[in-house]
Amino acid sequence: MTGRVLFFPWAWGGGAAYTGRCLVLAAELAAAGAEVAFADCGVTAMVREAGFPVLDSGPDAPRPPARHPTPPYLPFADVERVFAVAATFHRIERVRRRLAADARLIEEFRPTAVVIDMYPTAALAARAAGVPVVSLADADFVTPRANGWMPWSTVAPRDLLPHPSSLPVWDEVSRGLGLGPVARAEHLLWGDVTLVSSDPGLEPLDGPPHRGTPHYVGPMYWNPPAAAPEPPRTDRPRVYVTIGSGGNVARRALQNVLDACAERPWTVYVSSGFAFEGGLVVPDNAVVAGFTGLDAPLAWADVVVSHGGSATVLAALLHGKPSVVMPFMSEQELNGRQLAEATGAGVLLRTSATTPRGRLAFTDRTSGPADGPYVPTEDIRRGVEDVLADPRYTERAAEWGARLRARREAADLVGLVRSAVAPTAGVRR
Template sequence: MNRPPVIALFPEASFGAALNCVGIARELAARGAEAVFICHPGFTGVFAEYGFREYHLQPEPAAVPGRGETYWQNFVTTHLAHFDLSPQAQLEAYVAPTWEAIIDTVISVEDSLEALLAQIQPDAILLDNVIMFPAILRSGRPWVRVVSCAETEIPDPCVPPYLSGLAPEDVAGRARWEKAASATLKPAHNRYNAFRRARGLRPLPAGEFLECSEGLNLLLAPSAVRYPRMQPLPADRFVFLEGCVREEVPFDPPPLPANEGPLVYMSFGSLGAIDTDQIKRMIEVFATLPARFYVNVGGFMDEYRQVPDNVSLGSWFPQPSVVAQSALFIHHGGNNSFCEALFHGVPSLVMPYCWDGHDNARRAQDTGTGRHMHRSDWSPDALRGVIETLLEDRALRDRLAAISADMKAEPGVARAAEAVLSLVRAG
C-alpha cells in the first residue's frame, strides 16, 4: 500500500459512540492511518473540532424527517414518563418505537451512505451502531463492528438479555423478557428484514438487527465487569477492550463559593439533560452535602435560575478529564460513561433511563463497582445516603484503583487501532 490506509468511522448519532470513535481515530492517526468520519445531521463539526475530515449524510427528505439533534430531543421528551417504567415495560412504550425510528434513519440515509462510501473508498469501515446499514455490506469493504453499548448486545446463554437489566441467574425473568421482546419487536424486525431483502442482503434471525463482522468485532467490556460466557467468542474475530477512553483537554474546576469537599461529577448524557425537573430535584439534595458538584445540563442552562454555592453547571465538560479528578460519577449508565469511571478508578452511581443503562446499572451493582438507583423513585434522604456511602467507602476506592491500573496498562484505544490495522494489512 503506497498511501496511508483510509479508515472511515461511522458512529451512531449519540455523543457516547461519537466520542468513543474519536479515541480510536486519534490512535489510528498516530499510527499513520487517515481516519475520517461519516456523520449524521446534527453532528456536523463534532469530529472536525478534533481535527478529522467529515463526510455528511444527506437523508432523503421524502423518506423520513431529519434525524438531527432536535428530532431526538423531541423524541426523548415525548418518552420521559416512560423512563420511570421497568425495562420490560419499556419494551412496548420506548424500545419498539426507538427501533422503528432507527430503521427510519437507516432507510433514509441508504443512498447517501452508498454514495459517500464510493467517494471515500475506505480500506476499512468502523460501524459503531446497533443496526446494520446495508450500504456497508454492499460496498464490499472490510468492516468492523464496534460494540460500545453493553456487552449484553452479543447474546450468550450466560449473559442477560440485551436491555433487560436482569441478573445472569434470573432464569424466570429471562424467559418472561424473551417472550415479551419477541412479540413486541417483531413488527420492527420484519420491516427491517424486508428492507435488507430489498437491498439484496439476507434477513437476520429474530431479534437481531446487526450481524457480527466476519473480520473484526471490538467490544468495550472491561475485564472487571465482563461476563463469563458459555460459548466463548473466537479470539481471532472478537477483541475485548479495556474501555476506549480518549484524552481530553485538561479540566480546571471553576472555583465555587463553597470551594471545599470532594468533587462529584454528574451527567445523564446529551439527551438525559432534557429532564430538567429531575436534575433540579437532585441539585436540591446536592446543596445539603459537603462536596462540590459539577453538573452537565447540556443546552438547558437557561432553565436553572438559582444554583447552590457548591454546584457548578455547564453545557459541556471534557468528561474524561473531569472524571479523572472526581470522587464519584453520577450517570445514566451509558457504556462510555461506565468505562470512563472504571478507567479512572471512580465509583459510579447509576440512575438509568433506558436502553443499556439498565444493563450497566445492574452490572455496577453486581460487581461492586458502584450502586444502582431508580432515576426518580427516591427520597432526598435516600439519595443523600447513597452519595455519602460511596464517597466514604475506602475499600471500594482501593478496589477501583486496582481496576484502573489494569485498564490503563492495556489502553483500549491502542488495542482497537492495532486490531483494525491488522485487519487492513491482512487484506
C-alpha cells in the same frame, strides 16, 4: 496505516458516547497515516471540534431529531427494540433510505474500511460493497443472550415496547443485497473485527461470536480539545455529576441531584452536556459547566453521580472512582448492576422489575417501591453519603481501574483495524 476509513456512529437517543468512541479510534488511525472521515449521522459538533471532516448524507437520509421527548425510563430489552423504537427502523422505507445514503457515501469516499458504532445500515452497505467492517461495541450490543440489555426481564421485549419488529425488515433488506438472512438484530453489529470497549471480567459476551473475532480493548471515550472550566479547588469531599447530554428528563433529574447536594459538606462539579436547557436552581456548593470531558473531572472527584452510561461508568472505574448510578433506561440500569453493584465499586439508586402483564415496577435503594418518575433527593443524598463513608467502594474501583488500564494499554487499535483490512485476516464477509 495508509488507507481511508469512514465512520458511522449511532446518534438516536443522544449518541455522544458512540461518537466519542469513534473519535478515539479515528485519532489513532489519523496519527498512523490513515485518511479519516465521518458520516453526518453522529454528534457532528463533536466531530468538527475534533477536526475531522463530516460528509453530508443528503436530504432524504433519516436522521435523529434535534430534540425528542422521552419518558423518565426507556425499557429497551435489546438492540432490536432500539432500532425499531428509537429510529423507527421497523419501517422498511426508512431503512432503505438510510441504506441508500450510507451506500452513496461509501461509493464516493471509497474507504478501505468502514467503522460502525451500533449502526446497522452502514454495516449492510459496506458488506454489499465488499468493504471490511470494524464494529465498536458494548458487550450487550452483540451478546446472544435473550433480553441482552435487560436480562432481569421476565417478559418478551415487545411486551414492554410494543412497536412492530424491525427484524423482518432487516432480513428482507439483507437478502435483497445478497447477504443472506438475518436471524437476530445483534448479528448486524458484528464486524469482521469487533472492538468491545470493556473487560471480559466485567461484561462477558455470554456466547460465541457471530462473525470475525471480538477483542476487548478497555474503555474508549473522548475528551474535547477545548478546555472546560477547571473543577473547583477544595478540601471537602468532591462529587462529580454527569447525567447525559441534556433534555427535559435530564434537567429534572439533575435538579434533584443539585437539591440532594445542597447544604451538604461537599463540593459539586456538574457536566451539563452538549445541549442542556437551563432553568436550574444551583446551590452555593456546586459549579455547573458545559461538556467537561471525563479525564479532568474524574481525576478530581471522590465519587461520580451519573445516569449509568457505559463510557461514564467505565471511565470512572478506569480512574478508580466509585459510582452512584441513577438510570434513565435499561442499558444504563444494566451498567449500574454489572459495573457498579456487582463489582462493589458503587451503588444503583433505582432498579426495575417486570410484571407478567408487561408493566414495570421500580424500587428505590433507600425509600423502597417508587411512585414518582425520578429518584427522590433523599435517595440520591443517601447514596452519595454511603459511598463517601465506606472506603471499600473506592478500593474496589481502584482494583478494577488497574485491570482496565492494563487492558487499554495492551490494545493495538490500529493493528486491529489493519487486521480487518488485510487479505489474510481470515474472516467471513
